[in-house]
Amino acid sequence: MDLIIPTISQGLLWSILAIGVYLTFRVLDIADLTVEGSFPLGAAVAASMLVKGSDPFTAIVLAAIAGMLAGVVTGLLTTKLKIPALLAGILTMIALYSVNLRIMGKANLSLLQADTIFSRFSWISEEKQFVVLGVGFAVVLLISLLNYWFFGTEIGAAIRATGFNPHMIRANGVNTDVTVILGLLLSNGLVAVSGALVGQSNGFADVGMGVGTIVIGLASVIIGEVLFGTRSFWNCLLSVILGSIVYRIVIAVVLELGMPPNDLKLFTAILVALALAMPLIQSKMKSRKAVR
Amino acid sequence: MLQIDHISKTFNPGTITEKTALSGLSLHLPPGDFVTVIGGNGAGKSTLMNSIAGTFLVDNGSITIDGQNITKWPEHRRAKYIGRVFQDPMMGTAAGMMIEENLAIASRRGRTPSLRWSAPESNRTHFRELLASLDLGLENRLESKVGLLSGGQRQALTLLMATMANPKLLLLDEHTAALDPKTAEQVLRITTNIVESRHLTTLMITHNMRDALRCGNRLIMMHDGRIIIDISGEEKKHLTVKNLLQMFEKAAGSEMDNDSLLLS
Ligand SMILES: Nc1ncnc2c1ncn2[C@@H]1O[C@H](COP(=O)(O)OP(=O)(O)OP(=O)(O)O)[C@@H](O)[C@H]1O
Numbered sequence: 214m215d216l217i218i219p220t221i222s223q224g225l226l227w228s229i230l231a232i233g234v235y236l237t238f239r240v241l242d243i244a245d246l247t248v249e250g251s252f253p254l255g256a257a258v259a260a261s262m263l264v265k266g267s268d269p270f271t272a273i274v275l276a277a278i279a280g281m282l283a284g285v286v287t288g289l290l291t292t293k294l295k296i297p298a299l300l301a302g303i304l305t306m307i308a309l310y311s312v313n314l315r316i317m318g319k320a321n322l323s324l325l326q327a328d329t330i331f332s333r334f335s336w337i338s339e340e341k342q343f344v345v346l347g348v349g350f351a352v353v354l355l356i357s358l359l360n361y362w363f364f365g366t367e368i369g370a371a372i373r374a375t376g377f378n379p380h381m382i383r384a385n386g387v388n389t390d391v392t393v394i395l396g397l398l399l400s401n402g403l404v405a406v407s408g409a410l411v412g413q414s415n416g417f418a419d420v421g422m423g424v425g426t427i428v429i430g431l432a433s434v435i436i437g438e439v440l441f442g443t444r445s446f447w448n449c450l451l452s453v454i455l456g457s458i459v460y461r462i463v464i465a466v467v468l469e470l471g472m473p474p475n476d477l478k479l480f481t482a483i484l485v486a487l488a489l490a491m492p493l494i495q496s497k498m499k500s501r502k503a504v505r
Numbered sequence: 506m507l508q509i510d511h512i513s514k515t516f517n518p519g520t521i522t523e524k525t526a527l528s529g530l531s532l533h534l535p536p537g538d539f540v541t542v543i544g545g546n547g548a549g550k551s552t553l554m555n556s557i558a559g560t561f562l563v564d565n566g567s568i569t570i571d572g573q574n575i576t577k578w579p580e581h582r583r584a585k586y587i588g589r590v591f592q593d594p595m596m597g598t599a600a601g602m603m604i605e606e607n608l609a610i611a612s613r614r615g616r617t618p619s620l621r622w623s624a625p626e627s628n629r630t631h632f633r634e635l636l637a638s639l640d641l642g643l644e645n646r647l648e649s650k651v652g653l654l655s656g657g658q659r660q661a662l663t664l665l666m667a668t669m670a671n672p673k674l675l676l677l678d679e680h681t682a683a684l685d686p687k688t689a690e691q692v693l694r695i696t697t698n699i700v701e702s703r704h705l706t707t708l709m710i711t712h713n714m715r716d717a718l719r720c721g722n723r724l725i726m727m728h729d730g731r732i733i734i735d736i737s738g739e740e741k742k743h744l745t746v747k748n749l750l751q752m753f754e755k756a757a758g759s760e761m762d763n764d765s766l767l768l769s
């Protein structure tokens with residue numbers, strides 16, 4: 214029971230990644246693997262700045278900018294060079310592995326001695342878990358409001374329309390290369406912020422911390438959609454955030470039940486595969502019922 | 506309004522699937538011309554429209570709209586001047602967005618999107634009036650997702666979207682072909698209403714000879730990437746399907762082999 218607060222906090226910090234994944238996977242209709250590189254990129258940028266004594270806010274903003282640049286690279290690869298989006302994301306992800314090592318100078322950077330966003334807000338509570346919860350909640354709220362506003366604007370609507378029907382939005386005078394690049398930029402900016410926050414809350418940044426993040430993001434998106442609905446853009450945002458929290462709770466529960474932590478990624482992959490197959494399974498069940 | 510000079514387009518040049526879809530085609534449309542386009546399968550009708558709309562660039566020749574040479578412009582830039590309705594009812598709208606949002610996007614066609622609110626309430630009265638003019642009961646469904654509409658409703662909505670920002674040229678590529686006869690008739694009626702009341706310069710491809718004869722003030726027939734028949738004014742008014750077939754045989758030097766054209 215004493216795990217509940219840290220679990221929700223982790224869910225909040227990771228939900229920023231989930232929103233990023235939602236923006237590409239659902240809004241743009243692209244499976245973007247850049248995420249696996251931009252998440253540790255965010256952590257690496259923030260950590261290397263913090264170790265040098267930089268201000269945590271500046272560190273997070275720079276992490277976001279780095280993530281945005283990574284998104285732009287994938288965007289240029291797929292729109293200008295016509296490389297399929299999936300492959301473009303993989304290329305950026307691989308390249309970022311080297312980039313992240315260069316930024317950190319080594320594979321793992323400890324933040325135990327450094328001033329972080331959480332130590333800045335230690336006045337919220339004596340217990341760190343409540344600090345993380347408070348900061349996580351504030352950041353997620355801010356990001357949700359910004360997203361809601363942005364995707365209601367003309368540019369945001371153009372990006373959403375690009376995902377639904379690129380022909381339509383081109384016929385209405387919008388350059389879809391620009392909207393795709395913008396979408397990838399925003400998505401990876403958010404993912405990097407998530408990486409920066411998770412790194413600070415864990416107390417370290419590691420080049421390997423991106424492995425499997427796309428699947429975690431997808432799991433959150435799908436769980437959220439199934440449990441909390443997709444009626445409107447606001448509803449979708451909320452679903453994704455709650456999905457991320459539920460995912461963390463599920464993981465905490467199965468670990469509590471004795472599943473070895475090394476099996477976590479296998480478990481998550483199976484969970485996502487099942488969830489993605491859900492529509493097919495449901496229609497099979499229905500048609501079987503109809504036959505009877 | 507539209508000036509096309511000697512455009513050519515060859516797909517997959519230098520391969521065994523090489524196909525010349527347009528060969529040195531020229532066409533001039535004065536403002537307000539409503540032209541129906543007919544021709545057999547593979548005659549190059551859609552290729553002509555896609556060339557004008559900028560889906561791809563032509564190999565040779567030039568395309569000018571209202572004095573602007575747009576030959577090298579990308580598709581999205583030409584959209585400022587061109588409204589389009591596709592054959593597939595899915596193509597012209599964003600299914601996952603509300604009717605209101607689709608209309609809002611279409612209402613600013615050709616203008617670079619900004620950070621203003623996309624679908625402000627203040628648009629609603631105007632949108633409702635436009636939808637009411639379709640007479641399909643859509644005026645009370647501004648917040649419905651377009652994906653919930655029938656094919657005919659979607660085509661009518663696309664037509665509205667293609668024309669609401671006053672295009673200099675309207676391109677219709679068999680936009681009623683995917684609809685059942687009754688709905689097709691309805692959408693065609695809406696089309697002629699909009700085009701004629703606003704004197705829109707229009708190119709309308711159809712497989713239905715009867716529609717081609719009764720709509721518009723001018724008719725062109727394509728064959729092998731060229732225009733082989735071009736009739737307008739009084740002559741068009743008195744044209745019959747039989748005349749047309751005879752003219753085709755004379756011009757193309759072969760029998761009309763396309764059943765779908767005869768059916769109507
Ligand atoms: N993108 C493409 N790639 C290769 N070949 C193409 C392409 N588009 C059209 N063609 C070929 O060009 C020729 C003309 O095609 P087009 O679609 O313009 O004909 P159409 O007159 O519209 O015919 P239909 O009445 O069947 O729609 C056809 O032989 C077609 O196979």
Ligand SMILES: [Mg+2]
Nearest residue numbers: 550551552678
């Ligand atoms: Mg065609």
